[in-house]
Amino acid sequence: QSALTQPASVSGSPGQSITISCTGTSSDVGYYNYVSWYQQHPGEAPKLMIYDFSKRPSGVSNRFSGSKSGNTASLTISGLQAEDEADYYCSSYTSSSTWVFGGGTKLTVL
Amino acid sequence: EVQLVESGGGLIQPGGSLRLSCAASGFTVNSNYMSWVRQAPGKGLEWVSVIYSGGGTYYADSVRGRFTISRDSSKNTLYLQMNSLRAEDTAVYYCARVYSDYLNFDYWGQGTLVTVSS
Numbered sequence: 001q002s003a004l005t006q007p008a009s010v011s012g013s014p015g016q017s018i019t020i021s022c023t024g025t026s027s028d029v030g031y032y033n034y035v036s037w038y039q040q041h042p043g044e045a046p047k048l049m050i051y052d053f054s055k056r057p058s059g060v061s062n063r064f065s066g067s068k069s070g071n072t073a074s075l076t077i078s079g080l081q082a083e084d085e086a087d088y089y090c091s092s093y094t095s096s097s098t099w100v101f102g103g104g105t106k107l108t109v110l
Numbered sequence: 111e112v113q114l115v116e117s118g119g120g121l122i123q124p125g126g127s128l129r130l131s132c133a134a135s136g137f138t139v140n141s142n143y144m145s146w147v148r149q150a151p152g153k154g155l156e157w158v159s160v161i162y163s164g165g166g167t168y169y170a171d172s173v174r175g176r177f178t179i180s181r182d183s184s185k186n187t188l189y190l191q192m193n194s195l196r197a198e199d200t201a202v203y204y205c206a207r208v209y210s211d212y213l214n215f216d217y218w219g220q221g222t223l224v225t226v227s228s
Binding site (some may be wrong): 001002026031032034036038040044046047051052055057087089091093096097098099100101102103104 | 133145147154155156157160168169170171204211212214215216218219220221
């Protein structure tokens with residue numbers, strides 16, 4: 001149950017786009033499409049942003065999009081806004097009927 | 111409206127036991143997959159355990175044999191019994207509902223802090 005690999009930090013200016021990668025194995029990210037992304041602001045609970053690697057829950061801005069290729073999933077945020085500054089985590093269901101999270105990525109809006 | 115409210119956290123000595131509760135409203139715990147996720151101070155999210163609607167349970171390697179997930183349909187509440195607690199179990203513990211169609215965590219509680227220290 002090794003954690004998925006995410007960059008520790010990314011940054012971008014308002015209006016720009018950024019992409020956060022999430023690399024796993026053939027037993028998790030590469031096994032199912034059940035990859036999800038969560039946004040967490042300091043002191044708050046995580047919030048679901050993307051599920052089934054590319055679907056957006058109702059109420060989540062269409063500036064957030066997801067993709068997957070092989071063992072790597074990605075979250076792209078376009079038109080960066082100040083309120084997007086947060087920690088982002090990917091998660092995947094695994095072939096062992098468990099879940100695994102990424103180590104988290106801190107997004108800084110410059 | 112779906113709500114999850116955790117309770118039961120606190121300061122506990124190493125080797126001790128604690129039971130966390132997660133009271134749900136707006137849906138039926140027994141009919142859903144429910145999970146616990148924890149976050150050590152300043153660290154990332156770590157999946158802990160799941161209970162499926164059919165009653166099956168799974169655990170992370172780090173807690174298997176020490177933690178037990180369960181539920182009470184009459185109280186619509188999820189539990190996490192934690193035994194043989196260690197310093198590394200110190201974390202905010204979140205309960206979360208699992209959306210069974212896509213196996214993601216769609217609703218989260220606000221968390222309860224467990225501190226294991228002498």
